[in-house]
Amino acid sequence: xxxxxxxxxxxxxxxxxxxxxxxxxxxxxxxxxxxxxxxxxxxxxxxxxxxxxxxxxxxxxxxxxxxxxxxxxxxxxxxxxxxxxxxxxxxxxxxxxxxxxxxxxxxxxxxxxxxxxxxxxxxxxxxxxxxxxxxxxxxxxxxxxxxxxxx
Amino acid sequence: xxxxxxxxxxxxxxxxxxxxxxxxxxxxxxxxxxxxxxxxxxxxxxxxxxxxxxxxxxxxxxxxxxxxxxxxxxxxxxxxxxxxxxxxxxxxxxxxxxxxxxxxxxxxxxxxxxxxxxxxxxxxxxxxxxxxxxxxxxxxxxxxxxxxxxxxxxxxxxxxxxxxxxxxxxxxxxxxxxxxxxxxxxxxxxxxxxxxxxxxxxxxxxxxxxxxxxxxxxxxxxxxxxxxxxxxxxxxxxxxxxxxxxxxxxxxxxxxxxxxxxxxxxxxxxxxxxxxxxxxxxxxxxxxxxxxxxxxxxxxxxxxxxxxxxxxxxxxxxxxxxxxxxxxxxxxxxxxxxxxxxxxxxxxxxxxxxxxxxxxxxxxxxxxxxxxxxxxxxxxxxxxxxxxxxxxxxxxxxxxxxxxxxxxxxxxxxxxxxxxxxxxxxxxxxxxxxxxxxxxxxxxxxxxxxxxxxxxxxxxxxxxxxxxxxxxxxxxxxxxxxxxxxxxxxxxxxxxxxxxxxxxxxxxxxxxxxxxxxxxxxxxxxxxxxxxxxxxxxxxxxxxxxxxxxxxxxxxxxxxxxxxxxxxxxxxxxxxxxxxxxxxxxxxxxxxxxxxxxxxxxxxxxxxxxxxxxxxxxxxxxxxxxxx
Numbered sequence: 001x002x003x004x005x006x007x008x009x010x011x012x013x014x015x016x017x018x019x020x021x022x023x024x025x026x027x028x029x030x031x032x033x034x035x036x037x038x039x040x041x042x043x044x045x046x047x048x049x050x051x052x053x054x055x056x057x058x059x060x061x062x063x064x065x066x067x068x069x070x071x072x073x074x075x076x077x078x079x080x081x082x083x084x085x086x087x088x089x090x091x092x093x094x095x096x097x098x099x100x101x102x103x104x105x106x107x108x109x110x111x112x113x114x115x116x117x118x119x120x121x122x123x124x125x126x127x128x129x130x131x132x133x134x135x136x137x138x139x140x141x142x143x144x145x146x147x148x149x150x151x
Numbered sequence: 152x153x154x155x156x157x158x159x160x161x162x163x164x165x166x167x168x169x170x171x172x173x174x175x176x177x178x179x180x181x182x183x184x185x186x187x188x189x190x191x192x193x194x195x196x197x198x199x200x201x202x203x204x205x206x207x208x209x210x211x212x213x214x215x216x217x218x219x220x221x222x223x224x225x226x227x228x229x230x231x232x233x234x235x236x237x238x239x240x241x242x243x244x245x246x247x248x249x250x251x252x253x254x255x256x257x258x259x260x261x262x263x264x265x266x267x268x269x270x271x272x273x274x275x276x277x278x279x280x281x282x283x284x285x286x287x288x289x290x291x292x293x294x295x296x297x298x299x300x301x302x303x304x305x306x307x308x309x310x311x312x313x314x315x316x317x318x319x320x321x322x323x324x325x326x327x328x329x330x331x332x333x334x335x336x337x338x339x340x341x342x343x344x345x346x347x348x349x350x351x352x353x354x355x356x357x358x359x360x361x362x363x364x365x366x367x368x369x370x371x372x373x374x375x376x377x378x379x380x381x382x383x384x385x386x387x388x389x390x391x392x393x394x395x396x397x398x399x400x401x402x403x404x405x406x407x408x409x410x411x412x413x414x415x416x417x418x419x420x421x422x423x424x425x426x427x428x429x430x431x432x433x434x435x436x437x438x439x440x441x442x443x444x445x446x447x448x449x450x451x452x453x454x455x456x457x458x459x460x461x462x463x464x465x466x467x468x469x470x471x472x473x474x475x476x477x478x479x480x481x482x483x484x485x486x487x488x489x490x491x492x493x494x495x496x497x498x499x500x501x502x503x504x505x506x507x508x509x510x511x512x513x514x515x516x517x518x519x520x521x522x523x524x525x526x527x528x529x530x531x532x533x534x535x536x537x538x539x540x541x542x543x544x545x546x547x548x549x550x551x552x553x554x555x556x557x558x559x560x561x562x563x564x565x566x567x568x569x570x571x572x573x574x575x576x577x578x579x580x581x582x583x584x585x586x587x588x589x590x591x592x593x594x595x596x597x598x599x600x601x602x603x604x605x606x607x608x609x610x611x612x613x614x615x616x617x618x619x620x621x622x623x624x625x626x627x628x629x630x631x632x633x634x635x636x637x638x639x640x641x642x643x644x645x646x647x648x649x650x651x652x653x654x655x656x657x658x659x660x661x662x663x664x665x666x667x668x669x670x671x672x673x674x675x676x677x678x679x680x681x682x683x684x685x686x687x688x689x690x691x692x693x694x695x696x697x698x699x700x701x702x703x704x705x706x707x708x709x710x711x712x713x714x715x716x717x718x719x720x721x722x723x724x725x726x727x728x729x730x731x732x733x734x735x736x737x738x739x740x741x742x743x744x745x746x747x748x749x750x751x752x753x754x755x756x757x758x759x760x761x762x763x764x765x766x767x768x769x770x771x772x773x774x775x776x777x778x779x
Contacts, residue, residue: 013443015436016248020221023358030220031255031358040306045433045447045454101356120221120375122441123434 224657226438314489362679393423414726465496635741
């Protein structure tokens with residue numbers, strides 16, 4: 001079981017409140033570009049929240065040449081000191097949930113048991129759950145499918 | 152600065168230059184942003200002899216201090232220019248996702264002057280702006296334009312574009328953002344077309360910082376509780392403005408047959424429920440809005456935004472059409488071609504009534520028979536208008552000018568105020584709306600005053616805001632009493648909220664959850680500029696008064712604050728407001744009184760202008776002999 005933020009894209013209304021709550025909490029400003037969660041548009045018209053679901057395979061960790069990405073209690077965390085901003089993690093992630101912003105890799109590290117993104121979502125399109133491997137794999141699979149595999 | 156980015160992007164298309172300049176802090180404090188900033192700049196940069204479609208007109212895209220934050224409904228865009236439709240202050244507000252990206256790209260507003268020789272578009276990214284060739288975009292509709300620009304600049308680029316109607320200077324052409332959220336009114340799309348500016352595309356990785364994050368967070372949590380707990384949120388979230396069709400039809404406020412009456416016998420067929428529930432594939436929000444009142448509909452292979460209440464009237468009841476799919480398609484077609492559905496629908500409805508009355512003939516229409524309810528004809532007229540083909544060239548002038556071109560008494564059936572077509576509120580059913588239409592600065596409009604308190608009788612809000620002594624009349628939609636007092640306060644609040652820029656229907660004017668205290672506090676926690684309730688109210692009044700002063704410069708007086716006789720002299724023939732008229736004069740007296748304006752003339756006394764810190768404006772009006 002790993003604590004992770006799991007999106008339910010069909011409920012997403014494309015309001016970006018999650019990105020604003022995230023960036024405001026972690027970066028001290030409202031900026032979707034700096035958030036650990038992104039929102040794309042699905043072909044069906046609903047929003048598509050892209051966030052790391054802490055997948056059990058974590059190809060980002062394997063791709064990191066400096067060991068800056070480490071798994072701690074199932075959650076992939078970034079050691080900013082060792083990150084060289086090469087972007088290998090971004091390419092390795094099937095949904096682009098790790099991004100290089102301001103010279104360091106950033107991703108959702110599940111900041112709390114009640115993350116601001118989940119709290120602010122008006123439709124329950126994001127939930128934070130202590131999820132088994134299968135649930136996180138399934139969530140990743142759905143996001144991969146909806147993004148066409150490219151993020 | 153907090154809240155603000157502190158920069159305005161100035162674009163001169165004649166010289167081909169775009170540069171950022173510092174935002175004057177005094178301008179920010181005195182006019183807030185959005186609407187206020189637009190009205191001050193419009194006043195300063197244009198004049199009586201400014202041709203709305205000439206290079207000397209300005210086109211302003213303004214965000215505000217709250218734009219880009221997580222405050223509910225703060226994703227809105229304010230646009231302004233001198234209106235080619237009214238020749239007065241033109242302003243238009245849209246939802247969507249464009250406005251916050253003005254801030255993230257590094258600016259509080261974009262001011263465009265001049266005129267390009269060739270079609271261009273503006274690309275703004277992280278504090279830089281480029282004027283780029285748009286030869287390949289000219290001639291495309293707004294959906295195609297958006298697709299090309301997103302393909303070129305990336306999925307996350309936000310676009311505001313004109314369609315063919317704007318290129319062809321249709322007087323009620325609109326600016327369309329994100330394919331379906333539209334700054335539609337007053338013909339600002341034609342101003343954009345006259346400048347040969349096809350689109351503005353934005354991308355920014357910047358952010359907005361607030362001065363007191365903790366104070367903001369506290370306010371936000373309270374706001375979320377209020378919004379989620381409001382009994383109005385559920386249906387509004389589900390249907391959006393289309394929810395209004397059935398209740399407005401019951402009270403006789405749903406314009407039917409060119410505003411002849413306010414109840415449509417086939418309203419059930421085009422209800423919000425039929426349209427939204429019948430075709431919805433997804434719920435949708437404007438940026439940073441927990442009301443998420445929009446819906447994405449699907450028809451055939453196409454998906455797009457739902458038609459708003461206004462559009463359902465324009466392509467439905469007001470021309471006697473009861474086909475939801477037709478309304479959905481015409482909404483999309485108007486958005487693609489880039490036209491205000493209110494003005495377009497109002498102009499077509501006028502033509503149909505005049506044809507029925509024999510005042511318009513096939514000779515005028517190029518052989519077309521203008522019959523009520525003829526869907527194929529309407530679709531043809533929409534296209535002919537956008538391309539100014541045949542009779543469409545007359546319709547493209549808007550209903551006032553079109554009726555002057557035709558003459559022969561057709562003016563009587565032209566439903567407009569100051570040249571702007573009347574939206575979908577029959578003032579005979581809700582008196583405050585009659586007053587709002589008559590006095591709104593941009594011409595017939597319900598969203599300049601947003602007098603929604605007597606719509607379904609918000610007695611509790613009226614009691615809290617104004618006091619027991621105004622009940623029951625103020626809450627009674629048929630009573631003209633106290634509507635001037637309510638309209639004044641609602642107009643001030645709307646002006647201030649539109650300056651932040653926040654959506655008026657995200658808990659401010661509807662439903663009435665937040666008020667002046669909240670606004671002053673919100674401005675303070677966002678900007679760090681300590682503003683009291685009384686200063687906020689005075690600022691709002693300043694904005695409304697400079698907007699009025701701009702009109703007064705152009706010759707507007709009490710006589711201009713009028714309504715077509717259909718509303719003031721013809722009692723509603725049937726429906727929920729049968730027998731009612733709009734008692735306009737009585738409401739005007741009360742409104743001018745509440746505003747501190749001269750009751751006989753509608754002019755602003757010098758003392759009022761001085762009180763609001765508008766000495767320069769008072770001097771201008773004195774020179775022109777337009778003080779009372």
